[in-house]
Amino acid sequence: MIEYSYNEEKTVALYFADLLNNSKAKEIVKLGVVSSSKEATILSKFFWEMVNKSADGNVNLPCEGSSQYWTEKLYNSIGGYLEDSGYEKEWNTEIDNA
Amino acid sequence: MEQFKTIEDLREKIKEYEGYLARPTRGLSHPTLYRKRDVQEGDVVIKGVRENDWFFSDDRKWVLPHDQMGLSFSSNWQHLKGVYKMKEKHNSGAVINVYWMLEKSDLPQHMKFMPDNKKKGHFLLTITVPMTLYQLVQKLKLVAFRMSVMKDARKVL
Numbered sequence: 001m002i003e004y005s006y007n008e009e010k011t012v013a014l015y016f017a018d019l020l021n022n023s024k025a026k027e028i029v030k031l032g033v034v035s036s037s038k039e040a041t042i043l044s045k046f047f048w049e050m051v052n053k054s055a056d057g058n059v060n061l062p063c064e065g066s067s068q069y070w071t072e073k074l075y076n077s078i079g080g081y082l083e084d085s086g087y088e089k090e091w092n093t094e095i096d097n098a
Numbered sequence: 099m100e101q102f103k104t105i106e107d108l109r110e111k112i113k114e115y116e117g118y119l120a121r122p123t124r125g126l127s128h129p130t131l132y133r134k135r136d137v138q139e140g141d142v143v144i145k146g147v148r149e150n151d152w153f154f155s156d157d158r159k160w161v162l163p164h165d166q167m168g169l170s171f172s173s174n175w176q177h178l179k180g181v182y183k184m185k186e187k188h189n190s191g192a193v194i195n196v197y198w199m200l201e202k203s204d205l206p207q208h209m210k211f212m213p214d215n216k217k218k219g220h221f222l223l224t225i226t227v228p229m230t231l232y233q234l235v236q237k238l239k240l241v242a243f244r245m246s247v248m249k250d251a252r253k254v255l
Binding site: 003005052066072077098 | 166176187188190
């Protein structure tokens, strides 16, 4: 399971999934589990979609704190989970592509 | 504050030691303290400290010890690369510098680097005793004084 440091991280990720119309990422975040390389790549790409949207500004999150702050937290929570689950390569590839 | 112009300079220096800890920082911003321009709307900055990074007492008069709360640092290149790119995207067009220090550097009293429990390559600069915001800010300034800088690191990361 993806372990978040703060409950708000999951709330923010689900908010972005709706904002970005990314139903596959939303499903993964809801379940909190990645079970294939393909899903790991979907989640990794989704992370950077969140960062890009956050950088565009005008994101009204349903919780306190900025989208920049929460994407920093998600970077470590999602990245840490993917690494521990054997998907370090997929995570790192999307860092390189960002 | 020592400056390194190329990644080779930095790597050669670091090779002499066990490890390093680094933070990407917008040009002309402070490596350990925030200005308003360094954060988005929604974040609270008090005396250069981003409130959400630290564990404050309810009355906000004290900053309390927490081994997973503090200032964020990268301890490997891949983690640093991602943090750098996030910083770059949130500061479009700005130069991003990388400030770094050795993991074993002397820290101000009652400060300690702690590894993130969940993410390798990520450390937090934490405090070990309760202190006032003023005391924390003074210590963060001392840490910054001990950091080196690599200017405009985009081409090497």
